[in-house]
Amino acid sequence: MQVSGACCENVLGYMPVPVGVAGPLRLDDQEFQVPMATTEGCLVASTNRGCRALQASGGVKSVILNDGMTRGPVVRLPSAMEASNIKLWLEKAENFQKIKEVFDSTSRFARLEKLTGCVAGRHLFLRFQSVTGDAMGMNMVSKGTEKSLAEIQRIFHNVEILSLSGNYCTDKKVAAINWLQGRGKSVVAEATIPASVIQRVLKTSAEALVDLNISKNLVGSAMAGSIGGFNAHAANIVTAIYIATGQDVAQNIASSNCITLMERSGAHGDDLYISCTMPSIEVGTVGGGTVLHPQASCLQMLGVKGASSETPGSNACQLAKIVCATYFWRTVPDVSSSSGTLVRAT
Amino acid sequence: MQVSGACCENVLGYMPVPVGVAGPLRLDDQEFQVPMATTEGCLVASTNRGCRALQASGGVKSVILNDGMTRGPVVRLPSAMEASNIKLWLEKAENFQKIKEVFDSTSRFARLEKLTGCVAGRHLFLRFQSVTGDAMGMNMVSKGTEKSLAEIQRIFHNVEILSLSGNYCTDKKVAAINWLQGRGKSVVAEATIPASVIQRVLKTSAEALVDLNISKNLVGSAMAGSIGGFNAHAANIVTAIYIATGQDVAQNIASSNCITLMERSGAHGDDLYISCTMPSIEVGTVGGGTVLHPQASCLQMLGVKGASSETPGSNACQLAKIVCATYFWRTVPDVSSSSGTLVRAT
Amino acid sequence: MQVSGACCENVLGYMPVPVGVAGPLRLDDQEFQVPMATTEGCLVASTNRGCRALQASGGVKSVILNDGMTRGPVVRLPSAMEASNIKLWLEKAENFQKIKEVFDSTSRFARLEKLTGCVAGRHLFLRFQSVTGDAMGMNMVSKGTEKSLAEIQRIFHNVEILSLSGNYCTDKKVAAINWLQGRGKSVVAEATIPASVIQRVLKTSAEALVDLNISKNLVGSAMAGSIGGFNAHAANIVTAIYIATGQDVAQNIASSNCITLMERSGAHGDDLYISCTMPSIEVGTVGGGTVLHPQASCLQMLGVKGASSETPGSNACQLAKIVCATYFWRTVPDVSSSSGTLVRAT
């Protein structure tokens, strides 16, 4: 096995995590075999059952709504008035352009697309958002942010840089900002499952599934004080694919943000329309753990290994869609237990 | 390698995740070598540096404040009045006792300790909390919950069981309920680092660290709309130890909930007092991925393999303390970059 | 007009806020004329229309699920270990009993019912919950809390009392804790509206209303990152009744927490079942602004003036139910504009 010096230190060896495969996953008229690394029994089996059972449904459609990694530094000024002054200065198109030039100069791929922020007393929190090619992009955006802050400091001498991350990114922590404004890739996926499939394969009805989705994924999560957790275990799928494909697994926290919606549809209202909306999937196909051979093989299996030379970023976007769609297909078999009742635990 | 049929299906093979070791971690007058499986470069190195550098500080003290896995089913009644009636019925000591007897009969280890809940219209969400020995305990609590619901249904015929999980547990999803009421093990850890160590090893001062902790971990997370994310990347440590020790990695979502507090202390105010509070660490030392040999070896290395025969649950509790303490030691070197400035990205 | 020295200082005069009346409000087989003080045009009219139009529906049923005002002080210990020690001590039944005796001795009405809390490093946050007769109860609970803290300090000399309110109550601020654990009165109300009334009076259908409730009050609020705001303007009603009846109007923040659920019901699925769940209505019928004559007259009009001599607390509980039910009746006409479309702004 190759040296993993870039990924880990004081290496004792390798922890073998079982990898199963689910599929074929039908997504945007393609088919995928999805590798999942997990030690949670039944996860791969139920995902696989979902994928196969629903082949007949015509597959899931998906779209990327936003693509941008963020870094949210905190700087401090002698006064709130000065902090506010800089925020207002940055909101002017010509000033944004100046900072963008500095930011974009730090990488072939980085392109500053949004620069938002907030003042809290004399603290100024900024949120730099940039496309990052096929990389997950934290390092790239950090580099651009660092240079941009230096430029801001050059213009406003009073700027004190407290931290390149002021937890306003927000990376690997629960935060409404990712749910509301997105981070990484924002994906939405949808499909319609005919009544016949629901009845034959899932042994239930659209009506029962819609009812359960409201009670559990909307009302239940609302009662539990959730922000972004309006689903039934997106995290399981996200985590398993992340381990298999060399992602930064701790990023499953924002990446698992998801709302699952279900409606009765069709002429008789007995078909099932489902959608999954995941605004903050943080993935890459280059860098990090993707350089390890086995992980790279899993990316290869999905056709998204390395950087896309034609359309930079398209491999990472495709991986985000696969993550969303794999969870998507699991939402359905999952809500129906083998005994045909709707009692389930996850 | 052993068959992993209990942990994964359609197994193609094993994904090797590099395992590094950080230590010695000084915790409650013991020393630990902590295995971490990760592909994030520098994570193990910086944790290791923290552990070693701070050996001189006398180590970290920790305590378990709560120990209980939860399951939060949703049931429905014909009316809100009936749902309310059952909630009020369950609040009476003698009725709780009845349900507890049923719950406790389902396992040698399960002991129903709390049964709370809320009404939302004619839905009733309940939250069963139980100790679970050295198991993480989801299956155990699910079993007890299922039987308890059957008993409730026997008494109140109108109860319609919608789902064994109504997202009110809350498992693997962002939810204030875990932050406020705890899930799994609630751990708090603390230590004081002398000024001399801060200066020599960390090249900074207590004052600067306290200042940064407020700006980033308290104010920054508040501005980002966080619930439970008042820290700098607890998730990295949680995730790496979880992969290494066969935990359910998707549970890092609640398990990474953490608030880090820092204060100046000592006669001159130049020592640093730090605490980490993590209310919802979901871990076990039996079941799930812990049955795999390499994962079991990592637990063995920490002295917490399998079930504790003397004090059921003590291995899982010790593992939770190690998770908290490992993150704990990393908070400090982490806030100080090699260049001695406080600019950091994570 | 009477001297208002107890309610306001540096009094220039009285701000006249227009008071309208909505009703009859049919609630638990009684009828009420509800006074509302507001300067928001159409609020009273639409509430009134709702009340009257739906007289035919048989009225709303309501229940109190919890009754307890809370105070959440913060104390500090030299170490997290000591803070944890006190928390664990307080969880023992005999120690709770000791504190309860002290707490209960401070008032004829105060009865400590729950004492929960959390540790954050060496801070200990406690939450004292008590019934408070017909008073809203903040002062009463504060007094009991103060004495209880003194007793705790007597036993644990190291306790440093930082603030009688550590924002853990939580009073007049957005906080998940009130949504999850309740504050003041927790009320749930429900009714079923026949298809004929929906069609004739509301010019719409159960199907359309259920659909809108999901899209707006569940999904919309989820997308906006709401905790406890799953409704359409409960705050309007709460505020208007609070001004009219001398409540502490700033408490409408937690008091307006509400989830509105709608379902199709009846044999043909064309009737409408609605429920409103409001876990934290903070009201009283004695003390505060209720001592002013006009405000007292409004309470009189509702039959809940002053203290109930027979069943202490029943007047305040009745007022909470009226608040919930008044909002309840407005949910329906409100979702349907006069033109029969479902476009509405509030």
Add this chain to the structure above:
Amino acid sequence: MQVSGACCENVLGYMPVPVGVAGPLRLDDQEFQVPMATTEGCLVASTNRGCRALQASGGVKSVILNDGMTRGPVVRLPSAMEASNIKLWLEKAENFQKIKEVFDSTSRFARLEKLTGCVAGRHLFLRFQSVTGDAMGMNMVSKGTEKSLAEIQRIFHNVEILSLSGNYCTDKKVAAINWLQGRGKSVVAEATIPASVIQRVLKTSAEALVDLNISKNLVGSAMAGSIGGFNAHAANIVTAIYIATGQDVAQNIASSNCITLMERSGAHGDDLYISCTMPSIEVGTVGGGTVLHPQASCLQMLGVKGASSETPGSNACQLAKIVCATYFWRTVPDVSSSSGTLVRAT
């Protein structure tokens, strides 16, 4: 008294709410006498004491960081792909411009400044943000939104308008979106209080106040699961001024969002630097309850009555600053009780 038909229906009379005055409030080198209508004893007195005591401190500085009322409708498309398509279409500058023209044509004052949104399955939530002159602006923005939706529907025939408010505004309900993205006026205010004043007037020290602010307003609110409530009762001040000046009092929910920060400052670290950040103050000086004479007199007293003919919007902005500054001055005396200890209840 004038007819209040525009503000209330079924009018029985007027509820007299006691009005006290606090001041002089020193703000941006001007002085104000602030009318507050309340029935909460001590509120005016403590605010007044704060204002006067701190006259010597040189006053507070304030700034408006954002000015825009929002309306957040929900529309639905046959598919998530179509909903996404419209979102992406609206993000293009030329299309935004088209919608802006329609929006701006509906009022002399409305100017569409931001149009953001999110997709949730086949739902599309939009958030129209506009300046609104000196009006609070909900009606104005609603009108512009309605026309804009009609235009969008003209271009995309499949658009089904579900509700002019999809709770994505978010009006009068707890929501992270207002805390993160602002609503109405975003104000920040700051001042420094010399050690001598703290000691003589407040009988405490900067150190003690800073300590309490962290424990209560940052840590306490974090532990309670707050989003936007990092303060000690901003709501009291907001509410009292809102009642006195004819605002829509139910809007105190978002308007009370506030983070209060304190730091030791000055050569010896014994002065106190304070800031208050309030991102979503929803106020107006024309329309609604401001048309009533007594309410108009209160606005007059503050020099912000009616529309500013020179700089439309400046009266409303000034009122927002006064709200923020009045709370600001109260933060300090409030944290110190008359006995000189730091125990306080609010």
